[in-house]
Amino acid sequence: MNIKIINLETVDSTNEFLKRENFSPVTVVTAKNQTNGKGRRGKKWISPKNRGLYISFLFRKPDNFENLQLLSLSTAVGVAKVLNRLRSGFTIKWPNDILINGRKICGILPEATRDKIIIGIGINLYHTAEELAGADIPATSLSIEKIKADRKVITEMVTDNVISYYQKTVSGEFNIAEFENLSLIQKGDEITIKTEKEKFTAKVLGFDREGFLIAEKDGEIKRLFAGEVSVRF
Known part of the structure; x- marks a missing residue:
């Protein structure tokens, strides 16, 4: 696979950078600093210079893949597996926040245009x-957790895994069991679900093959989409 790699000193957002130009079919961009880092639901990602790995991937959108x-889930699996090689204990809070000791250490933002997928x-x-x-929620870092980390090595490992899990997902080979094994939410857990219209407690039944959270509320089965709900324990 031909991969174009761009390393920047400063950028507003690595995702926004990839949206602006017509790059190669597979392009990876990193930055030492983001002035307007983005998180899910329009939240800001704290991105001071030389403190984090800020990286985005661009793929040409395959036909019939939506x-x-x-x-998002499979990417979280790929990244969590990298972090668990440094120290065990990293889990995924559905759909794609990676936590250790109950604190968020990694966020993932997938976006799509007509012909691009950007992660x-x-x-x-x-x-x-x-x-x-x-x-916005309790957060931590590898240094706070006293985990030694080399940015270059982690960048290479994350790049390899993200591309690998992207290929597995678009080809239909990703198994949701890989996500379930790393998920903070497990079958039988009681969770609080908040949507734009309501807030309720439900029992987790699991995840389906498309990444939806399946839960039961008062005998009713609900199939929940990550973009429409937030989950609390």
Whole structure:
């Protein structure tokens, strides 16, 4: 596979950078600093210079592939497996937040245009507790967790896994069991689900092959889409 790699000093957002130009079919861009890093639901990703891995991947959108949710889950699996090679204990909070010791350390933002799929990833490598104090949920970094990390090595490992799991997903070879094995949410858990219209408690039944969360509320089976709900324990 022919991969174009772009390394930037500063950018507004690695995802936005890839949206602006007509790059090669597979392009990877990293930046040492983001001035307007993006998270899910329009939230800001804290991106001080030389503190994290800020990386985005561009793929040409395959014909008849629309399941961005499943790609989000499979990407989280690929990244979590990299982090678990540094130290065990990293889990995924559906759909794609990666946590350790109950605190978020990695966020993933998949986006699609008419002909592109862009996957943005932010991993907190060397952030201090003070720098993460403004995060919307409790956050941590590898350095706070006293996990040694080399940015170059992690970048290479993440790149390999993200591309591998992208290929598995678009070819239909990704098995949702890989996500279930790393999921913070497990079958039988009682969780709180919040949508734009309601908030309720439900029992987790599992995940289907397309990445939807299946839960039961008062005998009713609900198939939940990550883009429409938030989950709390």
